[in-house]
Amino acid sequence: MPQSILELSELLRNRKVSPREVTRDCLDRIAAQDSILNSFIAVTAEAALDQAAQAEAEIFRGDWRGPLHGVPIALKDIIDVANVPTTAGSKLFKNRIAKEDAEVVARLRNAGAILLGKQNMHEFAYGGSSVISAYGPVRNACSPEHIAGGSSGGSATAVAAGLCYAALGTDTAGSVREPAALCGVVGLKPTFDLVSIGGVFPLAPSFDHVGPITRTVADAALLLELITGEKEKYSKIEKDSHTLRVAVPRDFFYEYLDAEVTAAVEEALRLIRNMAGSLRDIHLDVNPDRTLQAAESFAIHAEYVARSPELYQPETLRRIRTGEHTSQAEIQRLRSELKKSREDIQRIFDDVDLLVTPTTPIPAPRLTDLQSDPDQLRPNEILLLRNTRPFNVWGLPAISIPCGVTKNGLPIGLQIAGAHGAEKKVLQLAHAYEQATNFNEI
Numbered sequence: 001m002p003q004s005i006l007e008l009s010e011l012l013r014n015r016k017v018s019p020r021e022v023t024r025d026c027l028d029r030i031a032a033q034d035s036i037l038n039s040f041i042a043v044t045a046e047a048a049l050d051q052a053a054q055a056e057a058e059i060f061r062g063d064w065r066g067p068l069h070g071v072p073i074a075l076k077d078i079i080d081v082a083n084v085p086t087t088a089g090s091k092l093f094k095n096r097i098a099k100e101d102a103e104v105v106a107r108l109r110n111a112g113a114i115l116l117g118k119q120n121m122h123e124f125a126y127g128g129s130s131v132i133s134a135y136g137p138v139r140n141a142c143s144p145e146h147i148a149g150g151s152s153g154g155s156a157t158a159v160a161a162g163l164c165y166a167a168l169g170t171d172t173a174g175s176v177r178e179p180a181a182l183c184g185v186v187g188l189k190p191t192f193d194l195v196s197i198g199g200v201f202p203l204a205p206s207f208d209h210v211g212p213i214t215r216t217v218a219d220a221a222l223l224l225e226l227i228t229g230e231k232e233k234y235s236k237i238e239k240d241s242h243t244l245r246v247a248v249p250r251d252f253f254y255e256y257l258d259a260e261v262t263a264a265v266e267e268a269l270r271l272i273r274n275m276a277g278s279l280r281d282i283h284l285d286v287n288p289d290r291t292l293q294a295a296e297s298f299a300i301h302a303e304y305v306a307r308s309p310e311l312y313q314p315e316t317l318r319r320i321r322t323g324e325h326t327s328q329a330e331i332q333r334l335r336s337e338l339k340k341s342r343e344d345i346q347r348i349f350d351d352v353d354l355l356v357t358p359t360t361p362i363p364a365p366r367l368t369d370l371q372s373d374p375d376q377l378r379p380n381e382i383l384l385l386r387n388t389r390p391f392n393v394w395g396l397p398a399i400s401i402p403c404g405v406t407k408n409g410l411p412i413g414l415q416i417a418g419a420h421g422a423e424k425k426v427l428q429l430a431h432a433y434e435q436a437t438n439f440n441e442i
Helices: 005-013 019-037 045-060 103-110 153-161 177-183 217-228 259-275 291-307 314-321 328-350 367-372 374-384 389-394 423-436
Strands: 040-043 072-076 114-119 143-147 166-171 186-189 209-214 245-249 278-282 354-358 398-405 411-418
Touching: 005 019, 005 217, 019 040, 019 045, 019 072, 019 114, 019 153, 040 153, 045 114, 072 153, 103 114, 103 166, 103 217, 114 153, 143 367, 153 166, 153 177, 153 209, 166 186, 166 217, 177 186, 177 398, 177 411, 186 217, 186 423, 209 217, 217 398, 217 423, 259 278, 259 354, 259 398, 259 411, 259 423, 291 314, 291 328, 314 374, 328 389, 354 423, 367 374, 398 423, 411 423
Parallel strands: 072 114, 072 166, 245 278, 245 354
Antiparallel strands: 040 114, 166 209, 186 209, 186 398, 354 411, 398 411
């Protein structure tokens, strides 16, 4: 079977393969590999095969809905699918059955996508490792001894392993881009509020985003076009990147880097210098404070924490309670500061089009290292999310694409970000870089 949605879509439309055949192939892969990867919490096989049969009948009679028609997709288990549990990786929500589809899921259904099931994740999305889950830790498809990242770890590793053709995850501090980088796939966080979060259980509403995880940039653009519900043609990616002004914010974003990450990213910058109009270093001020996120998270969970604290994983409960004592006055002040920071960051883009950084400063840590020394879990997660989180604060669109592997075969990610609403430019450079390399094929 082909690796990309666009390749598969052409075969489906021309009836060279059938939706049922492709869906069964994905289900077989899940059955064969997921006992190791632990990427799915629930596989809705019967419903998926029913959807595939319907898609097959529609395509064979000429009622093709578009490039997602008959394509198997999966969803992070924080996104509602009607009549299916949304557990958010927690015992607390073990029996929480969604009454209706999230808005992004409704768009996938309307496009004829096949929904394979719900994917494992860091409990309530409050972490960057997917080690903490009521359903066990997620493992990296590139090296099962290592973490998949988080909080959309199940989604990223499933796409990397070919268990589905794409997935939708959520991103509050990097939870789409960071696991995508660690698993060697593409993860896109859109501009804040571009994609609806209706029907998605929140972590911190001021920072939450929904975004696609795919094998290629073109597939990410296609999914973005669908889930925005807008007429913007993100899938029509501009080929010529030589007009783009690229900036490298070395302060903060290029600190604490693993040596192999440094080498891969510097080589990527050398290539980008040849494919962009200009490339220069700039300075950005980054505020690492997480008080508002913590306060919003506690507000969402306060009732559950008071009623059933024992149903949380202990580390998740600890993190949630860090936001317990922030006053409403402080929260309002922080929200005002957040609004101003999102306005101020736009000025950077008077002189540049795009920013390029490493996605994560380090490759995926070994799972047993974090399990054997729990005190290292949160520091490692904060380091892994160091470069992604600022773009949630600013609300800017950002993508992670593969840019190399370590000597041990662990993927390395490159992050490209742009101004509010500048998804097309982000995709333009990401696609140009992807076409000039073969890292998405590793």
